[in-house]
Amino acid sequence: MDTREKVIQELDKRYNRLVGTSATNLCTHCGWCIESCHIFKATGNPEHSPVAKAEKVRRVLKRKHDWLSRLFPKWTGAKDLTESDLDEWIEAAFKNCTLCERCVINCPMGVETPQILATARGVLTAMGKSPEILNQLTDAAIAREENMEMMEGFFRKQIANLEKQVQERMNDSNARIPVSEEADILYVPLSGAHTMVPAALIFNAAKANWTMSLFEASNYGVFVADIPKAKKVVERVLKEAKKVKAKTLVVTECGHAYGVLKWEAPKWFGKQFDFEVKSLLEVMNDYIQEGKIVLDPSKNSEPVTYHDPCNIGRKGGIFEEPRNVIQASSKEYKEMTPSKVENFCCGGGSGMVACSEWTEDRLLYGTVKVEQIKKTNAKKVVTACDNCLHQIKELGEKNNLNISVSNVSEHLANALVFS
Amino acid sequence: MDSQSFMHFVEYELQAIAITWMVVMYTIKAVQLSRLPMPWEKEKPKGSGAKGILRSYGSIFMPWSVESSRKHMGRWIGFSLYHVGCLVAIVNTFTYTFTPGMMTPTVKIVFSALIAPAIFIGFIKFYNRLSRPELRHISTPDDYFSLLSLQLFFFTGIMALLLDTVFWRSSYYIITAAFLFYVPFSKISHYIYFFFARFLTGKRYGWRGIIPQK
Numbered sequence: 012m013d014t015r016e017k018v019i020q021e022l023d024k025r026y027n028r029l030v031g032t033s034a035t036n037l038c039t040h041c042g043w044c045i046e047s048c049h050i051f052k053a054t055g056n057p058e059h060s061p062v063a064k065a066e067k068v069r070r071v072l073k074r075k076h077d078w079l080s081r082l083f084p085k086w087t088g089a090k091d092l093t094e095s096d097l098d099e100w101i102e103a104a105f106k107n108c109t110l111c112e113r114c115v116i117n118c119p120m121g122v123e124t125p126q127i128l129a130t131a132r133g134v135l136t137a138m139g140k141s142p143e144i145l146n147q148l149t150d151a152a153i154a155r156e157e158n159m160e161m162m163e164g165f166f167r168k169q170i171a172n173l174e175k176q177v178q179e180r181m182n183d184s185n186a187r188i189p190v191s192e193e194a195d196i197l198y199v200p201l202s203g204a205h206t207m208v209p210a211a212l213i214f215n216a217a218k219a220n221w222t223m224s225l226f227e228a229s230n231y232g233v234f235v236a237d238i239p240k241a242k243k244v245v246e247r248v249l250k251e252a253k254k255v256k257a258k259t260l261v262v263t264e265c266g267h268a269y270g271v272l273k274w275e276a277p278k279w280f281g282k283q284f285d286f287e288v289k290s291l292l293e294v295m296n297d298y299i300q301e302g303k304i305v306l307d308p309s310k311n312s313e314p315v316t317y318h319d320p321c322n323i324g325r326k327g328g329i330f331e332e333p334r335n336v337i338q339a340s341s342k343e344y345k346e347m348t349p350s351k352v353e354n355f356c357c358g359g360g361s362g363m364v365a366c367s368e369w370t371e372d373r374l375l376y377g378t379v380k381v382e383q384i385k386k387t388n389a390k391k392v393v394t395a396c397d398n399c400l401h402q403i404k405e406l407g408e409k410n411n412l413n414i415s416v417s418n419v420s421e422h423l424a425n426a427l428v429f430s
Numbered sequence: 431m432d433s434q435s436f437m438h439f440v441e442y443e444l445q446a447i448a449i450t451w452m453v454v455m456y457t458i459k460a461v462q463l464s465r466l467p468m469p470w471e472k473e474k475p476k477g478s479g480a481k482g483i484l485r486s487y488g489s490i491f492m493p494w495s496v497e498s499s500r501k502h503m504g505r506w507i508g509f510s511l512y513h514v515g516c517l518v519a520i521v522n523t524f525t526y527t528f529t530p531g532m533m534t535p536t537v538k539i540v541f542s543a544l545i546a547p548a549i550f551i552g553f554i555k556f557y558n559r560l561s562r563p564e565l566r567h568i569s570t571p572d573d574y575f576s577l578l579s580l581q582l583f584f585f586t587g588i589m590a591l592l593l594d595t596v597f598w599r600s601s602y603y604i605i606t607a608a609f610l611f612y613v614p615f616s617k618i619s620h621y622i623y624f625f626f627a628r629f630l631t632g633k634r635y636g637w638r639g640i641i642p643q644k
């Protein structure tokens with residue numbers, strides 16, 4: 012089978028109603044979406060507009076599925092796939108689109124450009140052309156489960172060290188970080204301590220019945236649209252949730268992990284899970300509303316703003332909870348403009364942060380975010396996703412923004428008052 | 431064929447054939463799309479799918495709620511006037527034929543006045559497509575042809591309304607029929623896909639509590 016046939020076959024596998032609707036004549040080439048994209052805004056390159064990126068894939072889909080394009084491809088801009096198209100797809104789908112969906116909410120027709128580009132990502136992965144680092148990170152997550160016997164002892168030792176830090180900060184020798192024990196809440200962190208210690212402080216302060224997962228929440232399989240592998244990464248946590256009899260699975264502050272575990276994975280597995288999936292943001296908000304934790308906002312005295320990660324906000328539906336948490340734990344809160352559903356992507360989403368070969372581009376794509384931050388006059392940016400955190404830190408350094416950056420739980424933990 | 435029977439043919443038989451053709455084509459397209467797999471949400475909703483769908487359809491009439499309209503109000507007004515012009519020009523093909531008594535001189539002037547801005551906006555669209563590099567970059571022959579054929583449709587519609595001669599009326603109906611034959615294949619068929627797309631996106635966004643925003 013030649014490349015073209017294989018690509019068409021892979022496209023066919025992914026051609027669902029959502030893609031099919033956006034892949035033919037829905038797009039009127041009106042250009043309304045152009046200025047909604049942070050990448051086009053940063054570069055001004057016509058190739059970087061949402062519609063131009065989608066068109067690179069759509070013209071191949073049209074050639075197969077659109078009647079007029081089958082007969083007169085030149086008339087509709089359709090074309091047969093060539094080897095060089097795949098290189099253009101890599102640029103369009105991986106490097107020049109963070110799948111942030113900002114163009115979707117700004118398109119009068121409702122064209123789902125990111126769905127088209129995510130389809131291209133899946134095809135490129137099947138063709139062995141997706142960024143190698145993203146595939147390696149996916150495989151590493153799967154290998155972690157396969158080698159758990161070897162890894163577990165080391166992991167538990169690390170957690171024991173973190174537990175000591177928690178006990179010291181709380182001045183309470185009974186504070187614990189239980190690992191993979193029976194509990195109501197299974198908390199799934201990332202591999203960094205900044206997603207473990209603040210969460211442990213909060214769970215202990217709220218006297219929650221919780222346990223920490225042996226696995227990390229991140230799932231690079233979704234960035235390369237390799238759903239079978241992404242499912243395997245999720246399965247590890249599902250098995251553990253069953254083992255610990257969790258009633259709630261709490262996902263740490265990681266945009267794509269929340270999107271996967273809350274919304275996408277139930278679709279992949281074709282069912283709602285036996286437990287509830289919540290973001291740590293929602294749980295922190297619940298604890299504040301229920302009076303389970305006491306806060307001293309003066310401990311966070313600098314003006315602070317919040318960056319809505321695309322996967323948490325525009326794609327995930329969590330807007331108010333982080334704001335409530337930050338406002339309850341800070342003296343001065345400044346809203347970014349635009350924000351919530353209209354917020355701009357930081358430029359580091361959908362795997363960009365992991366692809367070091369595109370670092371310069373990524374930092375350029377953060378130009379709009381830099382301007383947004385400057386306008387708030389905030390001294391601290393709080394966000395709820397590790398990729399955004401990393402990107403905003405680098406943007407701050409590169410552009411001399413003179414800001415500190417943290418996730419919401421670190422910010423909240425800093426304001427906790429321990430009784 | 432004398433001019434009266436020619437007029438009858440273009441107003442009735444030709445239109446009936448063209449509309450039937452268009453409906454059949456759209457039905458085939460709709461069935462094809464409906465048969466594609468659709469990954470519906472499985473997790474319990476954070477918001478309401480129904481509210482999301484309503485908002486998704488409604489946002490086109492709520493320019494303040496979408497940045498791309500809010501920041502370019504002139505463009506949104508142009509978009510609205512253009513589509514009003516389209517609607518009136520289509521409605522006119524029916525009213526002219528089936529309710530001639532309704533087509534008083536005043537109604538004809540009102541209809542013409544509603545269609546005329548669409549011609550003006552059509553020229554602006556054409557100019558933008560040629561002059562803005564990011565629009566030129568994505569434009570296809572179908573984009574230009576669709577725009578020009580709509581201009582012709584509007585123009586003959588106005589001329590038929592104002593002059594009411596056999597030439598302009600028959601031109602209007604012939605162009606309408608040609609248009610109906612072509613539309614299902616061109617990007618003008620976006621208005622059919624619009625209902626699918628807005629439904630799917632609105633349902634997902636509503637379900638996840640993303641829209642409507644509080």
Ligand code: SF4
Nearest residue numbers: 038039041042044118
């Ligand atoms: S994606 Fe939407 S906004 Fe962008 S050109 Fe196409 S129809 Fe217009």
Ligand code: SF4
Nearest residue numbers: 048108109111112114
């Ligand atoms: S999803 Fe985001 S990054 Fe991709 S084209 Fe749309 S606005 Fe640009």
